[in-house]
Amino acid sequence: MKILFVATEAVPFAKTGGLADVAGSLPPALAGLGHDVRLVMPRYACVNPKQYGLRRTAEFAVPLGSWQERCEVLEGKLGENVTVYFINKDIYFDRAGLYQTRKGDFTDNAERFTFFSRSVLELCRAVDFAPDIIHTNDWQTGLTPFFLKNYYRGAAPFEHTRSIFTIHNLGYQGNFWHWDMRYLGDAWDHFNPDGFEFWGKISFLKAGLVYSDLITTVSRTYSREIQTKEYGHGLEGVLAKRPADLFGIVNGIDYAEWDPAHDGSIAKKFTPARPGGKADCKRQLQHKSGLRPDDVPVIGMVTRLVDQKGLDIVTEALPGIMELDSQLVILGTGEEKYHLLLTEAAAQYPGRMSVLLKYDDLLAKAIYAGSDLFLMPSRYEPCGLSQLISLRYGTIPVVRKTGGLTDTVQDYNPRTGTGTGFVFKEYTPAAMLKALERALAVYADPRKWKALMRSCMEQDYSWESSAREYEKVYRKALKRR
Secondary structure, three states: OEEEEEOOOEOOOEOOOHHHHHHHHHHHHHHHOOOEEEEEEEOOOOOOOOOOOOEEEEEEEEEEOOEEEEEEEEEEEEOOOEEEEEEEOHHHHOOOOOOEEOOEEOOOHHHHHHHHHHHHHHHHHHOOOOOOEEEEEOHHHOHHHHHHHHHHOOOOOOOOOEEEEEEOOOOOOOEEEHHHHHHOOOOHHHOOOOOOEEOOEEEHHHHHHHHOOEEEEOOHHHHHHOOOOOOOOOOHHHHHOOHHHEEEOOOOEOOOOOOOOOOOOOOOOOOOOOOOHHHHHHHHHHHHHOOOOOOOOEEEEEOOEOHHHOHHHHHHHHHHHHHOOOEEEEEOOEOHHHHHHHHHHHHHOOOOEEEEOOOOHHHHHHHHHHOOEEEEOOOOOOOOOHHHHHHHOOOEEEEEOOHHHHHHOOEOEOOOOEOOEEEEOOOOHHHHHHHHHHHHHHHOOHHHHHHHHHHHHOOOOEHHHHHHHHHHHHHHHHOOO
């Protein structure tokens, strides 16, 4: 198949969240299955053409309301087999941030991503690429299926093209005031509840849900959750109209990057059969993070410091966590209230609690490799990558039963010794503390803990298996008429 993967961020070029990891890993995995896969994304200021060896390959005009905007395309590579097209338009993308500054979202995001969504289709004409599948991701690309279905389908080179829309987080919707309709051209007929109108606004995410041929999201459980009022963010009714068109596929991780057997950035490499190096990684983590070099279990978190990630129940439970014979290290940034709460708490527990208010790849790897437990008490979690990484590094996840965490972490059964982590259901500090206590009880038995570590490290969440599931969805879409 010829597949055009559309995303507004991708590793290694630009990243704000998990979408970038998916867009940097899934296209090469699909190419590895024999498909012609190409990625298109904006050329932000952080994408240095010289650094990535980009070359100018085309120039074209993009209809935008009553006028046209010209742009050029820079071409590069992702790995060996994936061509990457960068839409180069300085007035929209030559900025320090991707979507926002510290003060908030860019005020012209509706114009920026209407332009990008339509540029994807004009790009295909400019480079003479006739995709079988256009795979769009999140609200920033939600208008591409709308434009394809209403303005381009049936015209060259889209006679047989079908669209897929992937929801990475339904909570981020791209909702804009109705006067931004001026960027869409003659589309007022679609500004209604059956189209992309959402409570009087344009919803780019809803456009993707309504006009794509098939919809995917990043775990099976999340695909069911988002059809309920609790998790649907007001769009559960839209999704409930298309249950047969919605598929949940768990993300993978890149085991070339996340593998303690070959990771040169950690203190000592280790494997499921030879896990001894993890003790060296633990000592390195304690030294780097300012924790005392005590022989106690270390609980790690690498996360955004926001309510969605469970920081409200974590901060409430801190006294209880500190009563356990353990240490806690947290790496991340987020809401100012959590910066203050966690900093104050760390000052109360010197040597036992470390808070690192930044994001640092090497520190993140040190936490994954050196912690004994990895805490993810998310309020909701579409898929989650951190628990997949922690499994690979033998760091036992303690997670809430939601979304992708449900699909990837099996609760430990002390009678049979089966399971890959410790799962709690109620979104309360008490339920989380009980799960931690269960985990520490197993940690106290070295034989059981070693067996649990090995089981976790042997789990397979590679991108190849996820890519094969996407391949099946693509084939279903191509059968649509």
